[in-house]
Amino acid sequence: MGETTGFLKWGRSGPTRRPVELRLKDWKEVYEPFDGEILKSQAGRCMDCGIPFCNNGCPLGNLIPDWNDLVYREHWQDAIERLHATNNFPEFTGRLCPAPCESACVLGINQDPVNIKQIEVSIIDRAWEEGWVTPQIPSLQTGKRIAVIGSGPAGLATAQQLTRAGHSVVVLERADRIGGLLRYGIPEFKMEKSHLDRRLEQMREEGTEFRTNADVGGSVDMEILRASHDAIVLACGATSWRDLPIPGRELHGVHQAMEYLPIANKVQEGDTTTYDIDAKGKNVVIIGGGDTGADCLGTALRQGAKQVIQLEIMPRPPETRSAGNPWPQYNMIYRTSSAHEEGGERIFSVNTERFVDDGNGNVRALLIHEVEMVEGRFVKKEGTDSEIPADLVFLAMGFVGPDKGSWLDQLGVNLDERGNIARDNEYQTNVPGIFVAGDMGRGQSLIVWAIAEGRACAAGVDSYLMGETSLPSPILPSARPLV
Numbered sequence: 001m002g003e004t005t006g007f008l009k010w011g012r013s014g015p016t017r018r019p020v021e022l023r024l025k026d027w028k029e030v031y032e033p034f035d036g037e038i039l040k041s042q043a044g045r046c047m048d049c050g051i052p053f054c055n056n057g058c059p060l061g062n063l064i065p066d067w068n069d070l071v072y073r074e075h076w077q078d079a080i081e082r083l084h085a086t087n088n089f090p091e092f093t094g095r096l097c098p099a100p101c102e103s104a105c106v107l108g109i110n111q112d113p114v115n116i117k118q119i120e121v122s123i124i125d126r127a128w129e130e131g132w133v134t135p136q137i138p139s140l141q142t143g144k145r146i147a148v149i150g151s152g153p154a155g156l157a158t159a160q161q162l163t164r165a166g167h168s169v170v171v172l173e174r175a176d177r178i179g180g181l182l183r184y185g186i187p188e189f190k191m192e193k194s195h196l197d198r199r200l201e202q203m204r205e206e207g208t209e210f211r212t213n214a215d216v217g218g219s220v221d222m223e224i225l226r227a228s229h230d231a232i233v234l235a236c237g238a239t240s241w242r243d244l245p246i247p248g249r250e251l252h253g254v255h256q257a258m259e260y261l262p263i264a265n266k267v268q269e270g271d272t273t274t275y276d277i278d279a280k281g282k283n284v285v286i287i288g289g290g291d292t293g294a295d296c297l298g299t300a301l302r303q304g305a306k307q308v309i310q311l312e313i314m315p316r317p318p319e320t321r322s323a324g325n326p327w328p329q330y331n332m333i334y335r336t337s338s339a340h341e342e343g344g345e346r347i348f349s350v351n352t353e354r355f356v357d358d359g360n361g362n363v364r365a366l367l368i369h370e371v372e373m374v375e376g377r378f379v380k381k382e383g384t385d386s387e388i389p390a391d392l393v394f395l396a397m398g399f400v401g402p403d404k405g406s407w408l409d410q411l412g413v414n415l416d417e418r419g420n421i422a423r424d425n426e427y428q429t430n431v432p433g434i435f436v437a438g439d440m441g442r443g444q445s446l447i448v449w450a451i452a453e454g455r456a457c458a459a460g461v462d463s464y465l466m467g468e469t470s471l472p473s474p475i476l477p478s479a480r481p482l483v
């Protein structure tokens with residue numbers, strides 16, 4: 001325990017965000033550098049609890065009190081070794097994870113929890129700056145060949161673990177760049193892609209092979225892929241988006257969020273100079289109150305939108321934990337992201353009834369009404385109809401599972417009752433040698449779960465190929481019936 005009375009001496013503190021008027025002029029990450037001495041005191045707030053619920057709150061099982069203590073004592077190199085022991089990519093989770101570990105922090109029962117997420121990202125950023133993050137090249141090669149389909153966090157974690165176990169691993173990505181949603185779903189202002197690129201370079205030096213524009217079922221034949229590899233890991237994510245089939249859905253200007261967000265990232269990559277969908281000077285409405293909706297909000301504001309309104313069918317969350325949401329559950333409270341701080345308006349407890357045509361096939365407005373929950377169902381509140389202007393509408397209502405396609409049918413993998421790919425305790429499908437990791441088997445979830453599942457799936461693949469494994473499996477079996 002770094003400082004016995006640290007939680008009494010110091011309050012919670014975190015980095016400040018750059019001024020809104022400045023950050024809306026660029027796409028750089030929104031936070032200012034964080035003072036090292038303040039960070040040390042933040043690590044000193046950790047109580048090193050007898051039962052560290054933060055460890056259990058983290059799907060990766062991160063050894064949080066250990067590296068908090070090491071940061072407080074300024075043993076930074078030991079801290080990154082302890083952090084990397086459970087997490088392949090802390091620079092991703094430290095920026096993007098909603099930190100369920102902090103909701104489970106014992107200090108959070110009656111005080112502000114330890115700023116675990118900021119300590120985590122500070123450790124890995126310091127490690128990169130000092131040159132402590134180096135390739136871990138395996139000393140032996142097994143001769144086994146594995147194909148990982150999908151290069152999001154689950155696929156990358158699986159690939160890195162299996163490469164380090166001595167297997168020959170190739171990652172296939174249908175897009176033109178590696179990274180999945182890390183590349184084209186997460187805006188640059190939340191995570192600059194230089195963090196992704198330098199991690200990919202480490203993986204290449206370790207021996208992982210990457211192939212882009214590799215469309216399995218199209219340019220890549222599944223039968224040839226199976227015949228030439230000892231195992232295949234499916235890690236394509238939950239990419240089938242939830243739609244809103246109401247009158248006017250076909251109007252021009254109504255788009256899915258994932259039709260919009262990748263374009264801005266391509267501009268920042270330098271692959272194009274124009275936005276195919278541009279919010280500049282327009283009235284924008286976002287349907288969906290989650291992280292993807294906030295990403296659309298921040299993107300539209302940077303493009304110069306005239307007005308942005310974000311709609312959510314659920315009621316506004318409470319400011320503090322409700323009685324039905326006790327510690328150490330993830331606290332479902334009202335949060336303000338950096339994008340919400342930058343502008344726009346949020347409206348809760350509303351439903352969109354239809355999109356209004358301008359007479360030329362373009363969306364002009366949305367007809368909405370208020371709703372209330374009655375016996376578990378949303379019911380319209382009569383007399384609350386209203387119309388809000390909209391030149392662009394983005395649907396950010398989440399994802400319902402993996403894309404169903406001919407190559408999945410060709411594989412013959414079973415689906416579970418939710419439409420995800422079924423797997424056993426070792427993450428293997430009903431087809432021998434075919435494994436699944438991340439959202440493709442779990443359903444839409446968090447980046448920290450994707451990395452955890454990738455690590456666990458890698459252990460399952462290694463055990464299948466070699467009869468045993470020394471790779472760590474960070475989470476309890478997440479089996480699905482093979483129906």
